[in-house]
Amino acid sequence: MTAGGGKSKVVAIIGGGVSGAGVALHLADTLPAGIAEIIVFEPREELGRGLAYDTEDPAHRINVPAARMSLFPDRPEDFLEWIASTGAVSRDPEAARPDGNLFPQRRLFGAYAASRLRPAIEAGRILHQRATVTGVEKTDDGWLVSDSTGIETRADLLVIATTHPSPSPPRGLQAVLAGHPRYVADSTVPGALDNIEPDDRVLIVGNGLTAADIVASLTLSGHRGPITSVSRRGLRSRGHAATAQDPFGDFTARPAKAASELLHSIRQAIAQAAGEGVSWHAVIDEVRGHGRLIWQGLPLAERQRIVRHLRPFWDVHRFRVAPQVEDVLERAIGEGRLTIAAGSVADAERDGEEIRVTLRLRDGSRPVKSFDAVVVTTGPAHGGILQSQFWLSELGDAGILELDPTGLGIACNERSEAIGRSGDSDPSLLIAGPLARGTFGELMGLPQVTEHSVFVAGELHRKLTGV
Numbered sequence: 001m002t003a004g005g006g007k008s009k010v011v012a013i014i015g016g017g018v019s020g021a022g023v024a025l026h027l028a029d030t031l032p033a034g035i036a037e038i039i040v041f042e043p044r045e046e047l048g049r050g051l052a053y054d055t056e057d058p059a060h061r062i063n064v065p066a067a068r069m070s071l072f073p074d075r076p077e078d079f080l081e082w083i084a085s086t087g088a089v090s091r092d093p094e095a096a097r098p099d100g101n102l103f104p105q106r107r108l109f110g111a112y113a114a115s116r117l118r119p120a121i122e123a124g125r126i127l128h129q130r131a132t133v134t135g136v137e138k139t140d141d142g143w144l145v146s147d148s149t150g151i152e153t154r155a156d157l158l159v160i161a162t163t164h165p166s167p168s169p170p171r172g173l174q175a176v177l178a179g180h181p182r183y184v185a186d187s188t189v190p191g192a193l194d195n196i197e198p199d200d201r202v203l204i205v206g207n208g209l210t211a212a213d214i215v216a217s218l219t220l221s222g223h224r225g226p227i228t229s230v231s232r233r234g235l236r237s238r239g240h241a242a243t244a245q246d247p248f249g250d251f252t253a254r255p256a257k258a259a260s261e262l263l264h265s266i267r268q269a270i271a272q273a274a275g276e277g278v279s280w281h282a283v284i285d286e287v288r289g290h291g292r293l294i295w296q297g298l299p300l301a302e303r304q305r306i307v308r309h310l311r312p313f314w315d316v317h318r319f320r321v322a323p324q325v326e327d328v329l330e331r332a333i334g335e336g337r338l339t340i341a342a343g344s345v346a347d348a349e350r351d352g353e354e355i356r357v358t359l360r361l362r363d364g365s366r367p368v369k370s371f372d373a374v375v376v377t378t379g380p381a382h383g384g385i386l387q388s389q390f391w392l393s394e395l396g397d398a399g400i401l402e403l404d405p406t407g408l409g410i411a412c413n414e415r416s417e418a419i420g421r422s423g424d425s426d427p428s429l430l431i432a433g434p435l436a437r438g439t440f441g442e443l444m445g446l447p448q449v450t451e452h453s454v455f456v457a458g459e460l461h462r463k464l465t466g467v
Contacts, residue, residue: 008034008035008036008037009035009036009037009156009157009464010036010037010039010142010153010154010155010156010157011027011036011037011038011039011155011156011157011158011159011460011464012039012041012143012145012153012155012157012158012159013038013039013040013041013158013159013161013432014041014133014136014145014158014159014160014161014162015040015041015042015050015160015161015162015163015432015433016040016041016042016044016047016048016049016050016128016161017042017048017049017050017051017052017053017161017163017433018048018050018052018053018071018113018433018446018449018450018453019050019161019432019433019434019449019452019453020040020042020047020050020159020161020162020432020433021040021042021047021048021050021113021117022048022071022432022449022450022453022454022457023159023161023432023453023456023457023460024038024040024047024117024120024126024457025071025116025117025120025126025453025457026453026454026457026458027457027460027461028120028125028126029120030457030458030461031461031464031465032465035464035465036156036157036464037127038125038126038127039126039127039129039153039155040126040127040128040129041129041131041132041133041145041147042128042129042130043130043131043132043148044130045130046110046114046117047113047114047117047121047126047128048071048110048112048113048114048116048117049110049113049114050110050163051163051188052106052110053106053107053109053110053113054107054110055106055107055110055190056107056190057106057213057217057220058105058220059213059216059217059219059220059325059328060105060106060107060213060216060217061095061103061104061105061106061322061324061325062103062104062105062106062108062109062322063103063209063319063320063321063322064445064446064447065101065102065103065240066079066080066083066101066102066103066104067079067080067101067102068446068447069109069446069447070447070450071112071113071116071450071453072450073447073450073451073454076447078116079109079112080102082112082115082116083102083104083108083112088104088108088111088112089102089104089108092104092105094324097323099242099243099244101240101244103322103323103324109446129147129149129151129153131147131148131149131151132147132148133145133146133147133148133389133391134146134147134148134390134391135390135391135394136158136391136394136395138395138398138400139154141154141156142154142155142156142157142158142428143155143156143157143158143428143429145158156428157428157429157430157460157463157464158428158429158430159429159430159431159432159456159460160392160410160418160429160430160431160432160435161431161432161433161435162389162392162435163433163434164380164381164382164385164409164434164435165380165381165382165384165385165387165388166185166186166188166380166381166388167185167186167187167206167376167377167378167379167380167381168378168381168383168384169185169205169376169378170205170344170345170376170378172345172346172347172348173205173345173348173374173376176348176349176350177348177350177355177374180350180353180355180374181195181353182195182196182197182200182353182372182373182374183355183373183374184196184373184374184375184376185376186376187210187213187214187375187376187377188210192375193214193217193218193221193375195373196218196223196372196373196375197223197225197372197373198221198222198223198224198225199224199225200223200225200371200372200373201225201226201227201228201369201370201371201372201373202218202223202225202226202227202228202371202372202373202374202375203227203228203229203230203355203357203369203371203373203374203375204227204228204229204230204374204375204377205230205231205345205374205375205376205377205378206229206230206231206376206377206378206379207229207230207231207234207235207236207237207340207377208231208236208237208315208316208319208377208379209237209319209321210377210379211229211231211236211375211377212236212237212321212325212326212329213325214375214377215227215229215325215328215329215332215338216324216325216328216329219328219332224337225337225372226336226337226338226339227332227337227338227339228338228339228340228341228369228371229338229339229340229341230340230341230342230343230344230345230359231340231341231342232312232342232343232344232362233312233342233362234340234341234342234343234362235312235313235316236316236329236340237315237316237319237320237321238316238317238320238321239320239321239323239326240281240320240323240326241279241281241282242279245278245279245281245282245285246282247282247283247285247286247289248269248272248273248276248278248282248283248285248286249265249266249269249272249273249282249283249286249287250269250286251265251266251269251286251287251290251294252290252293252294255293255294255297255298256294256297256298257297257298257299257302258298258302259298259302259305259306259309259310262294262298262306263310266283266284266287269283269286270283280317281320284317284318288318288442288445288448291440291441291442291448292440292441292442292448294441295440295441295442296414296439296440296441300405300406303406303438304405304406304407307406307407307408318442318444318445319444319445341359341361342361342362342363343359343360343361343362344359344360345357345358345359345360346358346359346360346366348374353372354370354371354372355370355371355372355373355374356368356369356370356371357369357370357371357374382407382408382409383403383407385403385409385410385435386401386403386410399420399421399422400418400420400421400426400429401418401420402419402420402421404437404438404439405438406438407438408437408438409431409434409435409436409437409438409439410431410435410436410438411438411439412425412430412431412436412438412439413425413439414439414440415427415430415459416430416431416432416436416439416440416452416455416456416459417429417430417431417459418430418431427463428463430456430459430460432452432453432456433449433452433453434449436452440452
Protein backbone atom coordinates (compact mmCIF):
# COMPACT_ATOMS: atom_id res chain seq x y z
CA MET A 1 0.00 0.00 0.00
CA THR A 2 1.36 3.43 -0.93
CA ALA A 3 0.39 6.79 0.56
CA GLY A 4 1.35 10.35 -0.24
CA GLY A 5 0.59 10.28 -3.94
CA GLY A 6 -1.76 13.29 -4.12
CA LYS A 7 -1.24 16.64 -5.82
CA SER A 8 0.04 18.51 -2.75
CA LYS A 9 3.59 18.06 -1.59
CA VAL A 10 4.34 15.60 1.21
CA VAL A 11 6.64 16.30 4.16
CA ALA A 12 7.63 13.17 6.04
CA ILE A 13 9.07 13.64 9.54
CA ILE A 14 10.68 10.62 11.18
CA GLY A 15 10.48 10.98 14.95
CA GLY A 16 7.60 12.48 16.91
CA GLY A 17 9.35 13.69 20.04
CA VAL A 18 9.73 17.39 20.82
CA SER A 19 11.99 17.98 17.81
CA GLY A 20 9.90 16.28 15.12
CA ALA A 21 6.54 17.23 16.60
CA GLY A 22 7.76 20.81 16.98
CA VAL A 23 8.75 20.99 13.33
CA ALA A 24 5.34 19.62 12.32
CA LEU A 25 3.45 22.00 14.58
CA HIS A 26 5.26 25.15 13.48
CA LEU A 27 5.05 24.18 9.82
CA ALA A 28 1.33 23.42 10.10
CA ASP A 29 0.73 26.74 11.87
CA THR A 30 2.34 28.79 9.09
CA LEU A 31 1.70 26.84 5.90
CA PRO A 32 -1.31 27.81 3.74
CA ALA A 33 -3.92 25.08 3.43
CA GLY A 34 -3.46 22.63 0.58
CA ILE A 35 0.25 23.30 0.07
CA ALA A 36 1.53 20.14 1.73
CA GLU A 37 0.60 17.07 3.72
CA ILE A 38 2.62 16.73 6.93
CA ILE A 39 3.16 13.16 8.12
CA VAL A 40 4.96 12.32 11.37
CA PHE A 41 6.19 8.75 11.90
CA GLU A 42 6.11 7.98 15.60
CA PRO A 43 5.20 4.63 17.23
CA ARG A 44 4.15 6.19 20.54
CA GLU A 45 0.50 6.89 21.17
CA GLU A 46 0.94 10.66 21.27
CA LEU A 47 3.18 13.13 19.48
CA GLY A 48 5.43 15.42 21.49
CA ARG A 49 6.45 13.03 24.23
CA GLY A 50 9.46 11.28 22.75
CA LEU A 51 11.91 9.40 24.94
CA ALA A 52 12.47 12.25 27.39
CA TYR A 53 8.86 12.94 28.35
CA ASP A 54 7.29 9.51 27.89
CA THR A 55 7.97 8.42 31.46
CA GLU A 56 5.60 7.66 34.31
CA ASP A 57 8.37 7.62 36.93
CA PRO A 58 7.43 10.29 39.50
CA ALA A 59 11.13 10.77 40.33
CA HIS A 60 11.79 12.08 36.82
CA ARG A 61 11.43 15.86 36.78
CA ILE A 62 12.14 18.55 34.23
CA ASN A 63 15.61 20.02 34.68
CA VAL A 64 14.60 23.54 33.60
CA PRO A 65 12.09 25.74 35.46
CA ALA A 66 8.63 25.41 33.93
CA ALA A 67 8.67 29.14 33.16
CA ARG A 68 11.36 28.45 30.54
CA MET A 69 9.76 25.35 29.02
CA SER A 70 7.63 25.93 25.96
CA LEU A 71 7.05 24.64 22.44
CA PHE A 72 6.80 28.28 21.35
CA PRO A 73 9.96 30.44 21.67
CA ASP A 74 7.85 33.61 21.37
CA ARG A 75 5.59 32.40 24.21
CA PRO A 76 8.11 31.17 26.82
CA GLU A 77 5.50 30.79 29.58
CA ASP A 78 3.09 28.66 27.55
CA PHE A 79 3.81 25.53 29.59
CA LEU A 80 3.41 27.48 32.83
CA GLU A 81 0.06 28.82 31.61
CA TRP A 82 -1.04 25.29 30.66
CA ILE A 83 -0.17 24.09 34.15
CA ALA A 84 -2.23 26.90 35.68
CA SER A 85 -5.21 26.23 33.43
CA THR A 86 -5.23 22.47 34.01
CA GLY A 87 -4.18 22.30 37.67
CA ALA A 88 -1.61 19.74 36.57
CA VAL A 89 0.57 20.03 39.71
CA SER A 90 -2.25 20.18 42.26
CA ARG A 91 -1.31 16.71 43.53
CA ASP A 92 2.43 17.32 43.42
CA PRO A 93 3.33 19.65 46.31
CA GLU A 94 7.05 19.07 45.74
CA ALA A 95 6.87 20.69 42.29
CA ALA A 96 6.96 24.23 43.72
CA ARG A 97 10.29 25.45 45.05
CA PRO A 98 10.88 28.15 47.71
CA ASP A 99 12.01 30.62 45.04
CA GLY A 100 8.69 30.28 43.22
CA ASN A 101 9.97 28.13 40.34
CA LEU A 102 8.13 25.00 39.32
CA PHE A 103 9.92 21.73 38.53
CA PRO A 104 7.04 19.33 37.82
CA GLN A 105 7.30 15.68 36.89
CA ARG A 106 8.68 15.17 33.40
CA ARG A 107 5.59 13.38 32.12
CA LEU A 108 3.60 16.61 32.50
CA PHE A 109 5.61 18.31 29.79
CA GLY A 110 4.83 15.34 27.57
CA ALA A 111 1.12 15.78 28.31
CA TYR A 112 1.40 19.51 27.56
CA ALA A 113 3.19 18.91 24.26
CA ALA A 114 0.64 16.31 23.21
CA SER A 115 -2.20 18.69 24.04
CA ARG A 116 -0.70 21.42 21.87
CA LEU A 117 -0.33 18.98 18.92
CA ARG A 118 -3.79 17.50 19.27
CA PRO A 119 -5.83 20.28 17.56
CA ALA A 120 -3.62 20.17 14.45
CA ILE A 121 -3.93 16.37 14.32
CA GLU A 122 -7.70 16.43 14.80
CA ALA A 123 -8.01 19.09 12.07
CA GLY A 124 -5.98 16.94 9.68
CA ARG A 125 -3.17 19.46 9.38
CA ILE A 126 -0.77 16.87 10.81
CA LEU A 127 -1.04 13.14 10.20
CA HIS A 128 0.33 10.92 12.95
CA GLN A 129 1.46 7.68 11.36
CA ARG A 130 1.74 5.51 14.45
CA ALA A 131 4.41 3.17 13.16
CA THR A 132 8.12 2.47 13.21
CA VAL A 133 10.06 3.35 10.08
CA THR A 134 11.63 0.25 8.57
CA GLY A 135 13.13 1.63 5.38
CA VAL A 136 13.96 4.88 3.60
CA GLU A 137 14.82 4.99 -0.08
CA LYS A 138 15.94 7.90 -2.22
CA THR A 139 13.95 7.99 -5.46
CA ASP A 140 14.11 10.08 -8.62
CA ASP A 141 11.32 12.34 -7.39
CA GLY A 142 11.87 12.33 -3.63
CA TRP A 143 11.71 9.68 -0.91
CA LEU A 144 9.96 6.40 -0.20
CA VAL A 145 9.39 5.66 3.48
CA SER A 146 8.38 2.13 4.54
CA ASP A 147 6.92 1.50 7.97
CA SER A 148 5.93 -1.35 10.27
CA THR A 149 2.27 -1.25 9.17
CA GLY A 150 3.24 -2.20 5.62
CA ILE A 151 2.50 1.23 4.18
CA GLU A 152 4.95 2.96 1.82
CA THR A 153 4.78 6.74 1.86
CA ARG A 154 6.07 8.88 -0.97
CA ALA A 155 7.47 12.20 0.23
CA ASP A 156 8.96 15.26 -1.42
CA LEU A 157 10.77 16.42 1.70
CA LEU A 158 12.15 14.27 4.50
CA VAL A 159 13.08 15.34 8.03
CA ILE A 160 15.10 13.11 10.35
CA ALA A 161 14.21 14.03 13.92
CA THR A 162 15.08 10.84 15.78
CA THR A 163 16.78 10.75 19.15
CA HIS A 164 20.34 9.84 20.00
CA PRO A 165 21.11 6.11 20.22
CA SER A 166 21.12 4.28 23.54
CA PRO A 167 24.28 4.14 25.67
CA SER A 168 27.05 1.85 24.55
CA PRO A 169 27.98 -0.36 27.53
CA PRO A 170 31.68 -0.95 28.19
CA ARG A 171 32.63 -4.08 26.22
CA GLY A 172 33.95 -5.91 29.23
CA LEU A 173 30.72 -5.45 31.14
CA GLN A 174 28.52 -6.41 28.23
CA ALA A 175 30.44 -9.59 27.55
CA VAL A 176 30.36 -10.73 31.18
CA LEU A 177 26.95 -9.50 32.34
CA ALA A 178 24.65 -9.94 29.35
CA GLY A 179 21.67 -11.88 30.63
CA HIS A 180 22.21 -11.06 34.30
CA PRO A 181 18.78 -10.23 35.81
CA ARG A 182 20.07 -7.04 37.43
CA TYR A 183 22.35 -5.80 34.68
CA VAL A 184 20.73 -2.74 33.08
CA ALA A 185 22.43 -1.87 29.80
CA ASP A 186 19.78 0.70 28.85
CA SER A 187 18.04 2.45 31.72
CA THR A 188 15.60 4.25 29.38
CA VAL A 189 13.64 1.02 28.85
CA PRO A 190 10.42 1.10 30.94
CA GLY A 191 10.75 -1.04 34.06
CA ALA A 192 14.55 -1.26 33.66
CA LEU A 193 15.10 -0.97 37.43
CA ASP A 194 12.29 -3.28 38.53
CA ASN A 195 14.58 -6.22 39.36
CA ILE A 196 16.82 -4.22 41.72
CA GLU A 197 16.10 -5.17 45.34
CA PRO A 198 15.98 -2.64 48.22
CA ASP A 199 19.28 -3.75 49.77
CA ASP A 200 21.18 -4.41 46.53
CA ARG A 201 24.68 -3.00 46.15
CA VAL A 202 24.43 -0.98 42.95
CA LEU A 203 27.13 0.20 40.56
CA ILE A 204 26.15 3.03 38.19
CA VAL A 205 28.56 3.42 35.28
CA GLY A 206 28.33 7.11 34.39
CA ASN A 207 27.53 10.15 36.49
CA GLY A 208 25.43 12.59 34.45
CA LEU A 209 21.75 13.48 34.51
CA THR A 210 20.64 9.91 33.82
CA ALA A 211 22.69 8.62 36.75
CA ALA A 212 21.06 11.25 38.95
CA ASP A 213 17.65 10.07 37.77
CA ILE A 214 18.60 6.48 38.63
CA VAL A 215 19.53 7.44 42.20
CA ALA A 216 16.30 9.42 42.57
CA SER A 217 14.18 6.60 41.14
CA LEU A 218 15.79 3.95 43.35
CA THR A 219 15.42 6.13 46.43
CA LEU A 220 11.74 6.82 45.74
CA SER A 221 11.12 3.10 45.28
CA GLY A 222 12.56 2.35 48.73
CA HIS A 223 16.09 1.29 47.82
CA ARG A 224 18.44 1.61 50.80
CA GLY A 225 21.54 -0.27 49.71
CA PRO A 226 24.89 1.36 48.88
CA ILE A 227 25.34 2.95 45.43
CA THR A 228 28.65 3.64 43.72
CA SER A 229 28.65 5.94 40.71
CA VAL A 230 31.83 5.89 38.65
CA SER A 231 32.80 8.19 35.78
CA ARG A 232 36.10 9.06 34.20
CA ARG A 233 36.48 12.42 35.97
CA GLY A 234 34.11 11.90 38.87
CA LEU A 235 32.09 14.98 37.88
CA ARG A 236 28.39 15.22 38.63
CA SER A 237 25.76 17.57 37.27
CA ARG A 238 25.42 20.80 39.21
CA GLY A 239 22.22 22.28 40.56
CA HIS A 240 20.46 25.55 39.83
CA ALA A 241 21.28 28.97 41.28
CA ALA A 242 19.63 29.76 44.60
CA THR A 243 17.86 32.78 43.10
CA ALA A 244 16.90 33.86 39.58
CA GLN A 245 19.64 35.70 37.70
CA ASP A 246 19.87 37.37 34.31
CA PRO A 247 22.47 35.94 31.90
CA PHE A 248 25.88 37.53 32.47
CA GLY A 249 28.78 38.26 30.10
CA ASP A 250 29.38 39.09 26.46
CA PHE A 251 30.62 36.37 24.14
CA THR A 252 29.36 37.71 20.82
CA ALA A 253 30.98 41.12 20.41
CA ARG A 254 34.31 39.41 19.74
CA PRO A 255 33.50 35.72 19.23
CA ALA A 256 36.27 33.34 20.25
CA LYS A 257 38.21 31.66 17.46
CA ALA A 258 39.84 28.99 19.63
CA ALA A 259 38.76 26.65 22.40
CA SER A 260 41.37 28.08 24.77
CA GLU A 261 40.17 31.62 24.04
CA LEU A 262 36.56 30.68 24.76
CA LEU A 263 37.54 28.93 28.00
CA HIS A 264 39.54 31.99 29.09
CA SER A 265 36.59 34.28 28.35
CA ILE A 266 34.21 32.10 30.36
CA ARG A 267 36.56 31.95 33.33
CA GLN A 268 37.08 35.69 33.18
CA ALA A 269 33.32 36.31 33.07
CA ILE A 270 32.74 33.98 36.03
CA ALA A 271 35.33 35.87 38.08
CA GLN A 272 33.75 39.19 37.14
CA ALA A 273 30.28 37.86 37.95
CA ALA A 274 31.45 36.66 41.37
CA GLY A 275 32.73 40.16 42.10
CA GLU A 276 29.22 41.46 41.46
CA GLY A 277 27.53 38.81 43.57
CA VAL A 278 26.39 36.75 40.56
CA SER A 279 27.00 32.99 40.37
CA TRP A 280 28.57 31.04 37.50
CA HIS A 281 25.11 29.87 36.44
CA ALA A 282 24.39 33.24 34.81
CA VAL A 283 27.58 33.07 32.73
CA ILE A 284 26.83 29.57 31.46
CA ASP A 285 23.28 30.73 30.65
CA GLU A 286 24.71 33.54 28.52
CA VAL A 287 26.99 31.13 26.66
CA ARG A 288 24.10 28.73 26.13
CA GLY A 289 21.79 31.47 24.88
CA HIS A 290 24.27 32.40 22.14
CA GLY A 291 25.52 28.85 21.66
CA ARG A 292 24.81 28.66 17.95
CA LEU A 293 26.64 31.90 17.13
CA ILE A 294 29.60 31.00 19.34
CA TRP A 295 29.84 27.45 17.99
CA GLN A 296 29.56 28.38 14.34
CA GLY A 297 32.24 31.03 14.76
CA LEU A 298 34.78 28.37 15.75
CA PRO A 299 36.86 26.48 13.16
CA LEU A 300 36.16 22.75 12.93
CA ALA A 301 39.43 21.83 14.64
CA GLU A 302 38.49 24.00 17.63
CA ARG A 303 35.02 22.48 17.82
CA GLN A 304 36.61 19.05 17.88
CA ARG A 305 38.99 20.19 20.61
CA ILE A 306 36.06 21.34 22.74
CA VAL A 307 34.25 18.03 22.29
CA ARG A 308 37.40 16.08 23.10
CA HIS A 309 38.61 18.04 26.14
CA LEU A 310 35.96 20.41 27.49
CA ARG A 311 32.62 18.78 26.83
CA PRO A 312 32.41 16.85 30.15
CA PHE A 313 32.97 20.08 32.10
CA TRP A 314 30.42 21.94 29.98
CA ASP A 315 27.84 19.19 30.39
CA VAL A 316 27.91 19.14 34.20
CA HIS A 317 27.46 22.92 34.37
CA ARG A 318 25.03 23.26 31.48
CA PHE A 319 22.73 20.29 32.21
CA ARG A 320 21.62 20.90 35.78
CA VAL A 321 19.64 18.55 37.96
CA ALA A 322 16.21 19.50 39.21
CA PRO A 323 16.31 20.76 42.83
CA GLN A 324 14.28 17.77 44.05
CA VAL A 325 16.80 15.39 42.49
CA GLU A 326 19.74 17.39 43.85
CA ASP A 327 18.23 17.10 47.34
CA VAL A 328 18.11 13.32 46.96
CA LEU A 329 21.74 13.18 45.81
CA GLU A 330 22.99 15.40 48.63
CA ARG A 331 21.10 13.37 51.21
CA ALA A 332 22.40 10.08 49.81
CA ILE A 333 25.99 11.37 49.85
CA GLY A 334 25.58 12.76 53.37
CA GLU A 335 24.24 9.44 54.63
CA GLY A 336 27.12 7.57 52.99
CA ARG A 337 24.73 5.66 50.76
CA LEU A 338 26.07 7.20 47.54
CA THR A 339 29.75 7.24 46.66
CA ILE A 340 31.04 9.05 43.59
CA ALA A 341 34.31 7.76 42.18
CA ALA A 342 36.59 9.09 39.46
CA GLY A 343 37.74 6.25 37.25
CA SER A 344 36.50 3.47 35.01
CA VAL A 345 35.66 -0.22 34.99
CA ALA A 346 38.82 -2.25 34.40
CA ASP A 347 37.36 -5.73 34.67
CA ALA A 348 34.27 -7.63 35.77
CA GLU A 349 33.42 -11.21 36.61
CA ARG A 350 30.28 -12.97 37.67
CA ASP A 351 29.88 -15.48 40.47
CA GLY A 352 26.28 -16.62 40.23
CA GLU A 353 24.34 -13.38 40.62
CA GLU A 354 27.13 -11.57 42.46
CA ILE A 355 29.17 -9.22 40.28
CA ARG A 356 32.80 -8.48 41.14
CA VAL A 357 34.15 -5.37 39.46
CA THR A 358 37.71 -4.10 39.36
CA LEU A 359 37.74 -0.32 39.22
CA ARG A 360 40.62 1.67 37.75
CA LEU A 361 40.58 4.88 39.76
CA ARG A 362 42.30 8.14 38.86
CA ASP A 363 44.50 7.92 41.95
CA GLY A 364 46.07 4.77 40.48
CA SER A 365 44.35 2.28 42.76
CA ARG A 366 42.44 -0.75 41.46
CA PRO A 367 39.94 -1.77 44.15
CA VAL A 368 37.78 -4.87 43.65
CA LYS A 369 34.19 -4.38 44.76
CA SER A 370 31.16 -6.66 44.82
CA PHE A 371 27.77 -5.57 43.51
CA ASP A 372 24.34 -7.06 43.07
CA ALA A 373 23.28 -4.78 40.20
CA VAL A 374 24.99 -2.70 37.51
CA VAL A 375 23.31 0.14 35.61
CA VAL A 376 24.91 1.74 32.54
CA THR A 377 24.31 5.49 32.09
CA THR A 378 27.28 6.44 29.94
CA GLY A 379 25.29 8.73 27.67
CA PRO A 380 24.36 8.41 23.99
CA ALA A 381 26.65 6.37 21.74
CA HIS A 382 27.16 9.22 19.27
CA GLY A 383 29.53 7.20 17.12
CA GLY A 384 26.86 4.58 16.54
CA ILE A 385 24.11 6.89 15.29
CA LEU A 386 24.11 5.51 11.76
CA GLN A 387 24.06 1.94 13.06
CA SER A 388 21.28 2.54 15.60
CA GLN A 389 18.48 1.86 13.09
CA PHE A 390 18.49 -0.21 9.93
CA TRP A 391 17.25 2.56 7.65
CA LEU A 392 19.86 5.00 8.99
CA SER A 393 22.53 2.40 8.31
CA GLU A 394 21.29 1.98 4.75
CA LEU A 395 21.36 5.73 4.15
CA GLY A 396 24.88 5.82 5.54
CA ASP A 397 26.02 2.93 3.34
CA ALA A 398 24.52 4.71 0.33
CA GLY A 399 26.54 7.83 1.13
CA ILE A 400 23.42 9.91 1.72
CA LEU A 401 24.23 10.46 5.41
CA GLU A 402 27.56 11.01 7.15
CA LEU A 403 28.54 11.45 10.76
CA ASP A 404 29.32 15.02 11.70
CA PRO A 405 33.11 15.47 12.00
CA THR A 406 32.72 16.64 15.62
CA GLY A 407 31.23 13.25 16.47
CA LEU A 408 28.04 14.76 17.91
CA GLY A 409 25.46 13.88 15.29
CA ILE A 410 24.70 13.72 11.57
CA ALA A 411 26.49 16.06 9.17
CA CYS A 412 24.37 18.96 7.91
CA ASN A 413 24.91 22.49 6.69
CA GLU A 414 23.72 25.72 8.30
CA ARG A 415 20.31 25.27 6.66
CA SER A 416 20.05 21.88 8.40
CA GLU A 417 20.28 20.05 5.06
CA ALA A 418 22.04 16.69 5.34
CA ILE A 419 25.54 16.46 3.87
CA GLY A 420 26.44 13.15 2.26
CA ARG A 421 29.71 11.41 1.52
CA SER A 422 30.26 13.58 -1.56
CA GLY A 423 30.34 16.69 0.60
CA ASP A 424 27.22 18.05 -1.09
CA SER A 425 24.01 18.82 0.78
CA ASP A 426 20.60 17.44 -0.16
CA PRO A 427 17.95 20.21 -0.08
CA SER A 428 15.17 17.62 0.31
CA LEU A 429 16.64 16.00 3.44
CA LEU A 430 16.81 17.94 6.71
CA ILE A 431 18.11 17.07 10.19
CA ALA A 432 16.14 18.41 13.15
CA GLY A 433 16.93 18.44 16.85
CA PRO A 434 19.95 17.09 18.74
CA LEU A 435 21.28 15.12 15.74
CA ALA A 436 22.12 18.51 14.16
CA ARG A 437 24.18 19.48 17.20
CA GLY A 438 27.52 19.20 15.44
CA THR A 439 26.57 22.11 13.17
CA PHE A 440 24.38 24.19 15.46
CA GLY A 441 26.13 23.65 18.78
CA GLU A 442 23.75 23.93 21.72
CA LEU A 443 20.86 21.66 20.75
CA MET A 444 20.20 19.52 23.80
CA GLY A 445 18.25 21.84 26.09
CA LEU A 446 14.56 22.27 25.35
CA PRO A 447 14.66 26.05 24.66
CA GLN A 448 17.26 25.51 21.94
CA VAL A 449 15.49 22.43 20.56
CA THR A 450 12.25 24.37 20.13
CA GLU A 451 14.09 27.26 18.49
CA HIS A 452 15.65 24.82 16.04
CA SER A 453 12.24 23.29 15.34
CA VAL A 454 10.99 26.74 14.34
CA PHE A 455 14.09 27.19 12.19
CA VAL A 456 13.64 23.88 10.36
CA ALA A 457 9.93 24.56 9.89
CA GLY A 458 10.91 27.88 8.32
CA GLU A 459 13.29 26.15 5.93
CA LEU A 460 10.56 23.72 4.91
CA HIS A 461 8.10 26.57 4.46
CA ARG A 462 10.54 28.33 2.15
CA LYS A 463 11.11 25.18 0.10
CA LEU A 464 7.37 24.55 -0.25
CA THR A 465 6.24 28.09 -0.99
CA GLY A 466 9.32 29.79 -2.39
CA VAL A 467 9.03 32.58 0.19
